[in-house]
Amino acid sequence: MAASQQWNDQRVEEIIGNLLRAGVLLSAFVVLSGGVIYLARHGDSPANYRVFRGEPGELKSVTGILHYAFAMRGRGIIQLGLLILIATPVARVAFAIFGFAAEKDRMYVVFTLIVFVILLYSLFGSSLMV
Amino acid sequence: MNVLEFTLLVSLGSLLAGLLGSLTGLGGGVVLVPLLTIFFKVDLRYAIGASLVSVIATSSGAAAAYVKEGFSNIRIGMFLEIATTLGALLGAYLTAKVSTSAISIIFGSVLLYSAYISRRTRSRAETEDPPDPLATKLRMNGSFPTTSGIRHYNVYRVPTGFGLMFGAGTLSGLLGIGSGAVKVLAMDQAMKIPFKVSTTTSNFMIGVTAAASAGVYLSRGYIDPGLAMPVMLGVLVGSLIGTRILVKAETKWLRLVFSIVIVVLALQMIYKGIAGRI
Numbered sequence: 001m002a003a004s005q006q007w008n009d010q011r012v013e014e015i016i017g018n019l020l021r022a023g024v025l026l027s028a029f030v031v032l033s034g035g036v037i038y039l040a041r042h043g044d045s046p047a048n049y050r051v052f053r054g055e056p057g058e059l060k061s062v063t064g065i066l067h068y069a070f071a072m073r074g075r076g077i078i079q080l081g082l083l084i085l086i087a088t089p090v091a092r093v094a095f096a097i098f099g100f101a102a103e104k105d106r107m108y109v110v111f112t113l114i115v116f117v118i119l120l121y122s123l124f125g126s127s128l129m130v
Numbered sequence: 131m132n133v134l135e136f137t138l139l140v141s142l143g144s145l146l147a148g149l150l151g152s153l154t155g156l157g158g159g160v161v162l163v164p165l166l167t168i169f170f171k172v173d174l175r176y177a178i179g180a181s182l183v184s185v186i187a188t189s190s191g192a193a194a195a196y197v198k199e200g201f202s203n204i205r206i207g208m209f210l211e212i213a214t215t216l217g218a219l220l221g222a223y224l225t226a227k228v229s230t231s232a233i234s235i236i237f238g239s240v241l242l243y244s245a246y247i248s249r250r251t252r253s254r255a256e257t258e259d260p261p262d263p264l265a266t267k268l269r270m271n272g273s274f275p276t277t278s279g280i281r282h283y284n285v286y287r288v289p290t291g292f293g294l295m296f297g298a299g300t301l302s303g304l305l306g307i308g309s310g311a312v313k314v315l316a317m318d319q320a321m322k323i324p325f326k327v328s329t330t331t332s333n334f335m336i337g338v339t340a341a342a343s344a345g346v347y348l349s350r351g352y353i354d355p356g357l358a359m360p361v362m363l364g365v366l367v368g369s370l371i372g373t374r375i376l377v378k379a380e381t382k383w384l385r386l387v388f389s390i391v392i393v394v395l396a397l398q399m400i401y402k403g404i405a406g407r408i
């Protein structure tokens with residue numbers, strides 16, 4: 001019983017809440033750093049978002065973004081920060097799986113796993129379907 | 131306009147949107163897309179991508195504060211997220227199939243609906259019905275702290291709520307917004323969840339729903355770093371300031387002004403969609 005009391009919903013929720021906030025702050029820091037590099041290099045170029053061209057391949061996939069970011073390209077670093085941001089709710093769901101497992105709530109472990117798989121599919125699998 | 135000027139102006143506009151969104155509880159996302167498309171002449175798809183990113187930022191950023199209050203119900207949220215994430219995938223898939231004019235008209239209609247919801251008083255009779263067997267089986271009935279002790283509540287009409295949540299997820303994926311108005315409708319009206327629980331649970335769900343469409347948006351090239359950067363940072367800072375200076379007495383007046391702004395933007399979106407100028 002001690003274990004289930006330790007892992008009650010409120011406790012799990014508080015850890016998750018702090019995890020999310022930390023993720024958002026980290027993401028904002030990375031986006032800002034990338035933004036400074038981007039503006040320093042391209043600040044005086046003309047801004048044009050009227051016409052949709054789509055992003056180049058290296059800014060559209062997880063591996064491409066990592067590659068671009070570690071080459072210290074401003075736009076790549078911003079995109080990496082946005083990936084961290086997108087990962088915060090995904091981490092939240094992953095954490096909830098462990099929370100429900102610790103509470104021995106099988107039904108909700110299954111529900112949470114379904115949500116987790118949908119999120120992973122969107123991040124890694126959707127590029128295959130487009 | 132060069133990139134530096136554009137970035138500064140967009141971050142200022144996003145800051146204002148985030149501030150108003152958090153002060154009124156309507157979320158910044160609803161005005162971001164009209165702001166970017168109408169005033170900054172940004173292509174609708176880039177605007178939707180940047181808006182969706184900012185939705186995740188505000189949802190995850192506010193989560194820690196909401197959780198401490200102990201109102202949100204993680205079981206209701208997680209179960210309904212199956213519906214919202216599936217809907218979000220469908221919505222994100224549809225953005226490539228539906229014309230920008232049609233998206234603009236749908237966007238305007240959802241904005242009008244959000245403004246209407248925000249003006250309505252949310253009073254409703256307490257139900258004394260016996261607990262719903264399905265909700266009981268799903269362990270959704272919960273309790274939350276009030277000044278007069280712990281209050282228990284029951285959840286009803288789970289399938290209706292689940293269906294509405296699928297719709298909310300689809301709109302979120304199609305329009306790049308949190309669609310909090312539809313989520314709250316599903317939980318308040320259909321499932322009879324108490325106001326405080328539905329609002330905080332909805333905030334939690336918005337981030338997960340948006341993450342489900344964000345992957346699809348990213349792989350389609352809708353998320354442009356140069357645009358998403360000022361939008362995300364602006365909205366985040368704006369909403370953080372908003373939660374700090376939240377004064378109850380002034381929000382009533384603010385909500386009215388913000389609702390009028392939303393109605394004007396909504397009509398513009400619908401007009402632009404019909405005129406085919408988006």
